[in-house]
Amino acid sequence: VRGDPGRLPHRAALAVFLLVVALGPLVFPTRYYLTVMIFAGIHVLLALGLNLVMGYAGQISLGHAGFYGLGAYTSGVLTAKFGVDPWLAILAALGLSAAFALAIGVPVLHLRGYYLGMATLGFGIILHILFVELLPLTGGPSGLVGIPELTAFGLRFNTDLSYYVLVWASVGVVLLGAVHFVDSRIGRALRAIQGDETAAMLVGINTWAAKVLVFVIAAVVAAFAGSLYAHYLTFLSPDAFGFMVSVKLVVMVIVGGTQSVWGSVVGAMLLTILPEYLRVLEDYDHLVYGAIVILVVMFAPSGLAGGVERWFQRRRRAAAAPVAPAEA
Amino acid sequence: VGVGDQLLQFVLSGLMVGGIYALIALGFTIVFNATEAINFAQGAFVMLGGMVAVALYAAELPLIVACLGAVAIVTGVGLLFERLTLAPLRHVSVMNLIIITIGAFLFLEGAAMVVWGKDAFSLPPFSGEEPIRVLGASFLPQTLWILGTTAVVVILVRLFFDHTMLGRAMRAVAANRFAATLMGVNVKRMVACSFALAAGVGAVAGVIIAPIAFAQWDRGTMLGLKGFTAAIVGGLGSGPGAVVGGLLLGVLEALGAGFLSSGYKDAIALLLLIVMLLVRPEGLCGRRSAGRS
Numbered sequence: 264v265r266g267d268p269g270r271l272p273h274r275a276a277l278a279v280f281l282l283v284v285a286l287g288p289l290v291f292p293t294r295y296y297l298t299v300m301i302f303a304g305i306h307v308l309l310a311l312g313l314n315l316v317m318g319y320a321g322q323i324s325l326g327h328a329g330f331y332g333l334g335a336y337t338s339g340v341l342t343a344k345f346g347v348d349p350w351l352a353i354l355a356a357l358g359l360s361a362a363f364a365l366a367i368g369v370p371v372l373h374l375r376g377y378y379l380g381m382a383t384l385g386f387g388i389i390l391h392i393l394f395v396e397l398l399p400l401t402g403g404p405s406g407l408v409g410i411p412e413l414t415a416f417g418l419r420f421n422t423d424l425s426y427y428v429l430v431w432a433s434v435g436v437v438l439l440g441a442v443h444f445v446d447s448r449i450g451r452a453l454r455a456i457q458g459d460e461t462a463a464m465l466v467g468i469n470t471w472a473a474k475v476l477v478f479v480i481a482a483v484v485a486a487f488a489g490s491l492y493a494h495y496l497t498f499l500s501p502d503a504f505g506f507m508v509s510v511k512l513v514v515m516v517i518v519g520g521t522q523s524v525w526g527s528v529v530g531a532m533l534l535t536i537l538p539e540y541l542r543v544l545e546d547y548d549h550l551v552y553g554a555i556v557i558l559v560v561m562f563a564p565s566g567l568a569g570g571v572e573r574w575f576q577r578r579r580r581a582a583a584a585p586v587a588p589a590e591a
Numbered sequence: 592v593g594v595g596d597q598l599l600q601f602v603l604s605g606l607m608v609g610g611i612y613a614l615i616a617l618g619f620t621i622v623f624n625a626t627e628a629i630n631f632a633q634g635a636f637v638m639l640g641g642m643v644a645v646a647l648y649a650a651e652l653p654l655i656v657a658c659l660g661a662v663a664i665v666t667g668v669g670l671l672f673e674r675l676t677l678a679p680l681r682h683v684s685v686m687n688l689i690i691i692t693i694g695a696f697l698f699l700e701g702a703a704m705v706v707w708g709k710d711a712f713s714l715p716p717f718s719g720e721e722p723i724r725v726l727g728a729s730f731l732p733q734t735l736w737i738l739g740t741t742a743v744v745v746i747l748v749r750l751f752f753d754h755t756m757l758g759r760a761m762r763a764v765a766a767n768r769f770a771a772t773l774m775g776v777n778v779k780r781m782v783a784c785s786f787a788l789a790a791g792v793g794a795v796a797g798v799i800i801a802p803i804a805f806a807q808w809d810r811g812t813m814l815g816l817k818g819f820t821a822a823i824v825g826g827l828g829s830g831p832g833a834v835v836g837g838l839l840l841g842v843l844e845a846l847g848a849g850f851l852s853s854g855y856k857d858a859i860a861l862l863l864l865i866v867m868l869l870v871r872p873e874g875l876c877g878r879r880s881a882g883r884s
């Protein structure tokens with residue numbers, strides 16, 4: 264994968280990424296580490312999709328947890344209540360999520376301004392209400408139990424290690440897709456929208472179609488993350504898909520940097536792992552997340568990735584060489 | 592009890608809650624006109640209004656002083672928020688502005704939880720709890736306070752925008768930011784004023800609803816969303832639209848909760864929001880071209 268000049272070299276980042284993921288379980292061979300990393304991987308999937316919406320379509324989605332929950336509950340209800348094959352259920356989850364994203368995105372993304380944020384916020388909260396109220400299907404506030412484990416080609420994903428591999432392999436695929444997408448014609452078109460939407464339209468970019476596409480992709484990825492979550496825990500509760508979850512996902516993307524795929528990876532991992540060590544702050548999470556959001560936007564609007572990229576640019580200029588050595 | 596009496600009862604309670612939504616919607620409208628941004632912190636200002644009034648009343652201040660004091664303090668919080676976070680930024684995109692208000696919303700909620708804990712508090716009703724009976728329906732005296740206060744605030748805000756230099760300068764910024772700058776209007780100051788005014792109007796809503804609904808640290812999300820829905824239904828940026836949207840939303844919600852199911856009460860409002868965005872994003876009172884690209 265070739266990164267364009269001035270951006271974080273993808274090849275170096277990919278190497279570091281693979282190394283960390285592969286060596287992680289060897290360095291920390293505990294169940295606890297695997298569990299935290301499985302959740303981190305699921306959050307990375309969610310953040311990658313949201314990052315495309317925020318950084319490339321230039322829109323906020325405040326109901327991303329809604330698509331996440333839609334995926335989880337579609338998988339969970341179909342398998343636990345109707346005995347549908349898990350992989351078929353996952354396909355249904357992805358399709359349903361895409362359909363909802365189309366239904367919202369097609370009309371709302373025609374509007375100038377930030378109406379998607381409010382429409383998705385409403386959508387997310389409505390879904391949360393449905394998860395609570397549709398007792399016969401979802402089990403309501405006390406939760407949905409009896410979701411089967413995933414199996415494929417005679418393999419059962421019933422241990423933490425096997426699930427770790429499954430989740431992070433999925434992350435790898437989505438990550439590669441995202442990196443390619445960002446450098447594709449549509450990805451560059453979307454960056455053009457960020458610069459100046461009118462100018463982008465004048466040179467023949469269908470900004471509306473590009474934004475809808477990105478929104479649908481993000482919704483599908485979120486639903487997949489939800490399905491993975493459902494089959495890992497084999498139990499679902501509406502709390503995991505509330506408004507605050509949507510907000511935390513936005514914070515992951517902002518902290519990592521909205522214009523950077525790798526930023527979202529780091530942001531999601533950081534904000535999954537750090538709270539594990541800062542349990543004392545649990546009751547203060549609104550205060551802490553609020554302060555983080557305000558401070559990042561004020562003092563580091565391009566997030567962690569922006570800082571790292573500037574560091575690379577400086578080093579590159581200092582070396583006065585066109586290509587930076589692939590190390591990090 | 593006949594269906595007619597029930598209907599009247601639901602409409603009355605709907606109008607009462609609708610007055611609250613109208614005030615919150617007015618707050619969204621004021622900031623939107625000055626900045627084109629959706630101020631997510633609006634719900635937190637409403638919540639703070641109720642909480643501060645409760646705290647002042649608990650400190651043995653007379654009820655009227657506690658209420659007015661809460662509005663003044665929250666207005667100050669709104670101004671302080673703008674001065675500390677938005678004012679120092681030279682070029683802030685509308686998207687970043689929205690994100691900062693989300694941060695402010697979380698921060699204020701978190702701060703309220705740290706200061707007052709997770710308990711729910713309430714204020715005594717402004718004039719007794721003896722229900723007033725009209726044509727087989729009954730309502731609390733607080734309903735009159737809510738509708739009366741809403742009417743007074745709406746008229747005052749209207750007078751402010753029409754007849755004061757500051758209000759007219761704020762309208763100039765809303766109409767054309769660049770032209771306003773050329774005419775010597777200090778745009779940054781007007782943005783600060785809009786946040787202060789929106790916070791104040793939001794706090795009024797929080798104070799007058801406190802006697803009938805509890806004040807609690809996390810009440811801002813839903814109230815803010817309902818207010819935003821009202822603003823969209825009426826037409827984002829339109830003052831009269833905020834009032835129409837608020838009252839309409841209140842009544843629809845009360846009817847829905849009464850005749851369908853109270854568990855889905857919030858879902859009805861949010862569904863209305865989405866349908867409005869899909870079908871008529873400019874709202875009932877907005878201009879037809881608004882919002883479309």
